[in-house]
Amino acid sequence: MMTAATNSYVPRLRPLRLPRVCVAVIGSDPAEMMQKAEALVRDNTFLEFRLDYLSRPALALPKIKQFTEYHPHVVAIGTCRRASAGGKFRGSIASQLDILTKASAAGCQLVDLELQSAARCKPGQLQRLRAHAALILSYHDFRATKKLEETLEKMVALSADFYKIVSTATTLHDNVRMMKFLEKYGDQHSLIGLCMGEQGIISRVLGVRAGSVFTFAAVSADEKTAPGQVTAQELRNTYRIEQVDAATRVYGVAGDPVAHSLSPAIMNAAMRRETVNGVYVALHAQTLKDLLACVRDIPIHGLSITMPYKESIVAQLDNTDSHTTKVGACNTVVRAQDGKLYGFNTDTAGVVRPLQQRITIEQSKILVLGAGGAARAAVFGLKERGAEVYILNRTLGPAQKLARSARARLLKRADLKKHTFDVIINATPVGMGNTRESPLNENEIKARYVFDMIYDPPETRLVKMARAAGAEIIPGIEMFVHQAARQFEIWTGKPAPWDEMFSVVTRTLADRAAATAAKNGNSEKKT
Ligand code: NAP
Numbered sequence: 001m002m003t004a005a006t007n008s009y010v011p012r013l014r015p016l017r018l019p020r021v022c023v024a025v026i027g028s029d030p031a032e033m034m035q036k037a038e039a040l041v042r043d044n045t046f047l048e049f050r051l052d053y054l055s056r057p058a059l060a061l062p063k064i065k066q067f068t069e070y071h072p073h074v075v076a077i078g079t080c081r082r083a084s085a086g087g088k089f090r091g092s093i094a095s096q097l098d099i100l101t102k103a104s105a106a107g108c109q110l111v112d113l114e115l116q117s118a119a120r121c122k123p124g125q126l127q128r129l130r131a132h133a134a135l136i137l138s139y140h141d142f143r144a145t146k147k148l149e150e151t152l153e154k155m156v157a158l159s160a161d162f163y164k165i166v167s168t169a170t171t172l173h174d175n176v177r178m179m180k181f182l183e184k185y186g187d188q189h190s191l192i193g194l195c196m197g198e199q200g201i202i203s204r205v206l207g208v209r210a211g212s213v214f215t216f217a218a219v220s221a222d223e224k225t226a227p228g229q230v231t232a233q234e235l236r237n238t239y240r241i242e243q244v245d246a247a248t249r250v251y252g253v254a255g256d257p258v259a260h261s262l263s264p265a266i267m268n269a270a271m272r273r274e275t276v277n278g279v280y281v282a283l284h285a286q287t288l289k290d291l292l293a294c295v296r297d298i299p300i301h302g303l304s305i306t307m308p309y310k311e312s313i314v315a316q317l318d319n320t321d322s323h324t325t326k327v328g329a330c331n332t333v334v335r336a337q338d339g340k341l342y343g344f345n346t347d348t349a350g351v352v353r354p355l356q357q358r359i360t361i362e363q364s365k366i367l368v369l370g371a372g373g374a375a376r377a378a379v380f381g382l383k384e385r386g387a388e389v390y391i392l393n394r395t396l397g398p399a400q401k402l403a404r405s406a407r408a409r410l411l412k413r414a415d416l417k418k419h420t421f422d423v424i425i426n427a428t429p430v431g432m433g434n435t436r437e438s439p440l441n442e443n444e445i446k447a448r449y450v451f452d453m454i455y456d457p458p459e460t461r462l463v464k465m466a467r468a469a470g471a472e473i474i475p476g477i478e479m480f481v482h483q484a485a486r487q488f489e490i491w492t493g494k495p496a497p498w499d500e501m502f503s504v505v506t507r508t509l510a511d512r513a514a515a516t517a518a519k520n521g522n523s524e525k526k527t
Helices: 030-040 057-070 093-105 123-129 148-156 173-185 198-210 232-238 263-273 288-297 322-327 347-356 373-384 396-406 413-418 461-468 476-492 498-526
Strands: 021-025 046-050 075-079 110-114 134-140 162-168 191-196 215-217 249-255 278-284 300-305 332-335 341-344 365-369 388-392 421-426 447-452 472-474
Touching: 021 030, 021 232, 030 046, 030 057, 057 075, 057 093, 075 093, 093 110, 093 123, 110 123, 134 148, 134 191, 148 162, 148 173, 162 173, 173 191, 173 198, 173 288, 191 198, 191 215, 198 215, 198 249, 198 278, 215 232, 232 263, 249 263, 263 278, 263 476, 263 498, 288 300, 300 476, 322 373, 332 476, 347 373, 347 447, 347 476, 365 373, 373 388, 373 396, 388 396, 447 461, 447 476, 461 472, 476 498
Parallel strands: 021 046, 021 215, 046 075, 075 110, 110 134, 134 162, 162 191, 249 278, 249 300, 365 388, 365 421, 421 447, 447 472
Antiparallel strands: 300 332, 332 341
16 A cells, blocks of 8 residues: 655645646756746746756856746746766765755745655655755656556655656557556656656657646757657647647557657647647557557557558558558558557558649559559559559569559569650659659659659659659659548548648758758868
């Protein structure tokens, strides 16, 4: 039986509803730390001063006092974590307590003390620390997510106002463990729980849904104080964390890697526009088994499946529609109320819809380059709509197999020049992430339209050559938005806000290109 410590909030905090996102403020000296805090208060009302990042933390305290007096609406945490507990403070526990006591006197309404230090304090010392601030008793596990209940049991033996357990996720399922823990004990204690690490990103968003009082965020992408930390802006704007509640449906994109997926940006924007109470996260699944265990337990309402699981997931689903079965690849999963998983392939819609807006597909002569999952979605979808489809692939075997099963024609590269097409579709990754490679040579592009599934970069070598050859371009971004729009429709039953989705993706890609250019420019200057 766990003994519950009395949750005596400091009176000053009682009327406050703490914001969902606390931003950790770090700096190399007090002036820099305060400069950052000043820049942050406009958008963030909940700050954690990481005093342990300063070589002389005490010097920051008068400045923090000024700051809290000047910004009375800000809730501040004072933290001075010792090096032995993962922080940077090298002083004794006595001097740590002294700094935290002074931090509370300087206006920090909350102070954070790690279990390792607290366990070595006398009860009177902890009581004194709580005289003017609420105490967050914290525990960090930098390796794993395990023994959460045992840790909490040790923690609640000490009186505190909040109990914070931060673990490290090495699998997706570790997030589930953390969420179940929060759900189970969140009613008894004021808990803050999350998993660090890239695999733990979802716990930052879903932790508050499961009962974590708040979560932590980084100021910017390069100022993260813990691995896997998401920026405050992302948590608020992309994930709408202030609105996430127990009724919020969870969706996600699963793959390996997924860190650069555009899907969270586009899907969360669509949900916001259509006021769907849902949140869409990136699930970095290193194995299909881990993904499926996580999906069964979270419960996830819908999934986008990306590389490398589009094919292997099909056998794990309870059912797929006949088109998806034929294609043998699934990019959309719906979890029904009975827990069963149903698979669809919306890559086909991603190919068909942009074409339907431009041509009559029936009897059009279309060349598909590639014979992988995306090519198969295109070939079957186009054949079903009466197109005359040709397949050209680097390796003969898969092309032959696809041509046979879809009743399409096989083309040898040597024969390419003899043909003119209505549309050439690139369904290979050639040209992805670079502008040097193209799956075709200039003299092989004879078509009214060239449709490159690659959207990053938007101007591939193939696109440039095709434009120069007089072809009209169908950009890969259209496919991306159409397949996402169809997923949205399947999951929500609402028409997708196409224009909004298109502009979010265009903007995100442009921002990324600008960031990469700036980074390259900087590194060139440095060298
Ligand atoms: P996949 O299943 O791995 O298939 C890749 C295909 O490309 C295979 O047929 C492979 O030929 C061929 N290929 C790979 N490298 C090649 C090279 N260096 N030269 C010539 N052919 C090569 O991949 P996928 O899922 O079908 O995806 C294909 C592309 O479509 C990717 O770039 C993906 O990003 C893009 N895509 C875009 C969207 C969108 O929304 N815009 C959606 C889905 C996919 P072999 O048989 O010889 O290996």
